[in-house]
Amino acid sequence: MNFFRKFNFNKNISAFILTSILSLIIFFSNEGHYTLKIKSSIFNFYELVSSPNRWYKDLLTIKKENELLSSQLVQIYLLNSKLINYEIENKKLKKMLKLKDSFKHLSLLPANVINSNYFSSIESKIINVGTNDGIKKDLAVIDIYGNLVGKVIEVGEFNSKVQLITDNNFSVSVKVGDNISIGQFRATYYKFGVLDGIIKSLDIDDKDVVFTSGVSDIYPPDIPVAKIRSQIKKKNKLFQDVGVELLTDIDNLYYVFIIQ
Amino acid sequence: MYSLSSNKYYFISIISLIILFIQTNLPSIILYGNNNINLDLVLIFLTVLVFLKNSYKVIILAFIYGLVQDMVMSVDQLGVFSFIKSTTAFLLLYVRKYDTIWDKKMKFLYVFLIYFLHFLVYYSIIYNDFYFIIFSISFFQSVSTFILFILTNRFFIKIK
Numbered sequence: 197m198n199f200f201r202k203f204n205f206n207k208n209i210s211a212f213i214l215t216s217i218l219s220l221i222i223f224f225s226n227e228g229h230y231t232l233k234i235k236s237s238i239f240n241f242y243e244l245v246s247s248p249n250r251w252y253k254d255l256l257t258i259k260k261e262n263e264l265l266s267s268q269l270v271q272i273y274l275l276n277s278k279l280i281n282y283e284i285e286n287k288k289l290k291k292m293l294k295l296k297d298s299f300k301h302l303s304l305l306p307a308n309v310i311n312s313n314y315f316s317s318i319e320s321k322i323i324n325v326g327t328n329d330g331i332k333k334d335l336a337v338i339d340i341y342g343n344l345v346g347k348v349i350e351v352g353e354f355n356s357k358v359q360l361i362t363d364n365n366f367s368v369s370v371k372v373g374d375n376i377s378i379g380q381f382r383a384t385y386y387k388f389g390v391l392d393g394i395i396k397s398l399d400i401d402d403k404d405v406v407f408t409s410g411v412s413d414i415y416p417p418d419i420p421v422a423k424i425r426s427q428i429k430k431k432n433k434l435f436q437d438v439g440v441e442l443l444t445d446i447d448n449l450y451y452v453f454i455i456q
Numbered sequence: 457m458y459s460l461s462s463n464k465y466y467f468i469s470i471i472s473l474i475i476l477f478i479q480t481n482l483p484s485i486i487l488y489g490n491n492n493i494n495l496d497l498v499l500i501f502l503t504v505l506v507f508l509k510n511s512y513k514v515i516i517l518a519f520i521y522g523l524v525q526d527m528v529m530s531v532d533q534l535g536v537f538s539f540i541k542s543t544t545a546f547l548l549l550y551v552r553k554y555d556t557i558w559d560k561k562m563k564f565l566y567v568f569l570i571y572f573l574h575f576l577v578y579y580s581i582i583y584n585d586f587y588f589i590i591f592s593i594s595f596f597q598s599v600s601t602f603i604l605f606i607l608t609n610r611f612f613i614k615i616k
Contacts, residue, residue, distance in 0.1 A: 208549050211512035215519040215542035222526065223535035231534070238527040242480070249481040317529040317582055349531060359531050385583065447492075 236352030239322055243310050243355055250310060257450060304338075304453040305329060310355070318362040318386065321346075323452060326354045336408075336415045336455040343443040344368070344421045345452055347414055361421070362386065362446055369411040370421055372438075373400050378409050379438070381421055387446065389422060391438040396429050398436070406440055416455060468505075472517060475501045476524070485600070493597045499574065500605050502545050503567060507613045510552040518545035529582075536581055544574045560615055567605065571598040 225231050307323040325331050337345040337358050346366065350357040359366055362383045370381045370391065377398045379391040391406065404424045410417025422440035429436045475497050484492035498521050505514045522541030526534050547570050551563050558566070575594035583590055609615050 207512040208515065208546060211515040212542060212546040215515055216539060218519065219522075219535040219539035219542070221535075222523070222538065223533070235527045238524060242524070242528050245477050246480045252481075319531045319582070320529060322528060357531075363531055365532055385589075 232350065235350060235357075236326075236355075239326075239352045239355035239357070242322065243324060246310055250308065253450065257448075261450075303456045305331070305456055307337075307356075307452050307454055309449045309452060318360060318446065320349070320360055320363070321358045321449060321452075323356050323358055323454075324354065325454065326352045326356050328353055330456065331356050331454060334414050336419065338419060338453050338455060339444045339449060340451055340453070341443070342420060344408060344415065344419045345444050345446075345449065348454065358452070360446060361389075361442060361444065368415055368421065369409040370406045371409040371417075372404060372406045372424070373398050378411065379406075381406065381440070383442075387442040388425070389440050389442065391440055392435070394436050394438050396434065396436045400424050400427055400438065402427075405443070468517070472501070472521075476521070493593060493600055495604055496597070496601045497604075498541075499544070499571065499601055500608055502541075503548055503605055504608060504613055506545070506548045506552065507609075507615060510549065512549075514549060515542050515545045518542045533581060537578075540574060540577050540581075544570060547573075563615060564602075564606070568598060568602045571601050571605075574598075575601075 222231065305325060307325040310322045310324050323337075331348060331351050333348055333351055335348045337347060339345050344361055346358045346360040346363070348356050349359040361368070361381075364383055366383055368381045369378060371378050372391065372394065375398060377394055379394040381389055381391055383389040394400070402424055405420050406422045406424070408415040408417055408419040408421060420443050422442045424438060425441045426439035427436055479494075479497045482495060482497070484494045502514055502518050502521070505511075505517070519538050519542040522538030525537040525541070530536060548567065551558070551566050554562075572594060575597045576590065579590045579594050579597075583593075
């Protein structure tokens with residue numbers, strides 16, 4: 197009786213302690229079976245709740261996107277004829293050097309981003325494809341321009357979660373420069389990041405594009421990641437400090453492709 | 457008595473779902489550059505509940521809201537948003553302990569400070585670096601949420 201009286205007296209503190217303990221349990225059971233199941237159900241619920249948001253965003257962006265895509269299509273047609281000639285030349289050179297083709301077995305699955313403004317984060321996005329569409333964990337995700345967006349980290353039945361390239365726990369092996377120096381991309385803030393492990397002797401041009409190296413099993417080679425923003429060579433350091441800016445526009449991601 | 461109380465729960469559950477629905481579909485305000493702020497209806501709803509109900513159940517509701525946010529947004533720090541939301545509700549409930557001691561201005565100042573603290577922690581998790589940006593976004597976010605709370609107070613709760 198005394199216990200219940202005390203409990204009634206400290207209801208707020210008891211509720212706070214209880215929710216804090218629950219938060220801790222959730223924090224430490226991140227990869228647990230039940231947590232993943234709950235996550236999957238919440239993804240589905242969230243997709244339903246945020247459907248009007250997607251509807252009005254589609255309406256607002258569709259005209260603008262259509263104009264942009266039309267102009268890009270013309271450019272691509274012109275570029276394509278150029279590239280056909282390059283391809284023939286490239287094949288001949290590769291044959292001579294005995295190099296393997298990149299992008300040989302890539303198949304792309306389109307997906308819609310369903311995050312809303314309130315639930316948007318620079319860490320992750322939810323997409324509307326899941327195990328039913330053949331999605332697995334650790335698949336690379338690119339935007340409509342082919343730039344790296346992130347990787348799939350959680351898969352539900354109909355929806356999945358993508359860890360964005362802007363998350364500070366995200367890291368990807370990249371190559372840069374004419375001599376193809378391998379480094380590690382790490383996000384710092386918003387759309388900016390740094391390259392670790394780029395040797396000082398390597399000369400990089402400003403606006404040089406950084407591509408995935410293909411060293412990891414997750415990301416295929418030659419996917420554009422970022423462009424060079426700054427480089428500082430210090431005497432007391434073995435590697436140079438290279439600042440980069442991401443090519444993908446995280447704020448305006450509506451459609452993405454999953455590389456299968 | 458039971459049916460009345462269970463009806464009340466249903467009512468609050470439905471309102472909570474409606475708030476979540478509106479919040480999810482509400483467009484954000486562009487502050488500067490690409491930094492956006494949102495009108496945090498969830499936080500306002502929790503504050504209103506604190507002033508109307510003064511019950512530990514607000515902490516549980518805040519926890520559930522935070523949990524949904526956790527599941528949708530977090531990558532590695534699952535449970536952090538639910539902790540922040542329930543802590544905010546817990547701290548907001550303190551205002552009722554001083555109901556007769558604090559005047560209206562003091563209560564408002566306390567609510568604003570709690571909002572600011574909430575957003576400061578929230579944006580520290582969301583953004584990686586740059587304390588100035590975190591600080592300024594948190595400030596503007598708490599100001600916008602506080603203004604909305606003042607309006608809600610004028611029309612619905614009328615704090616004395």
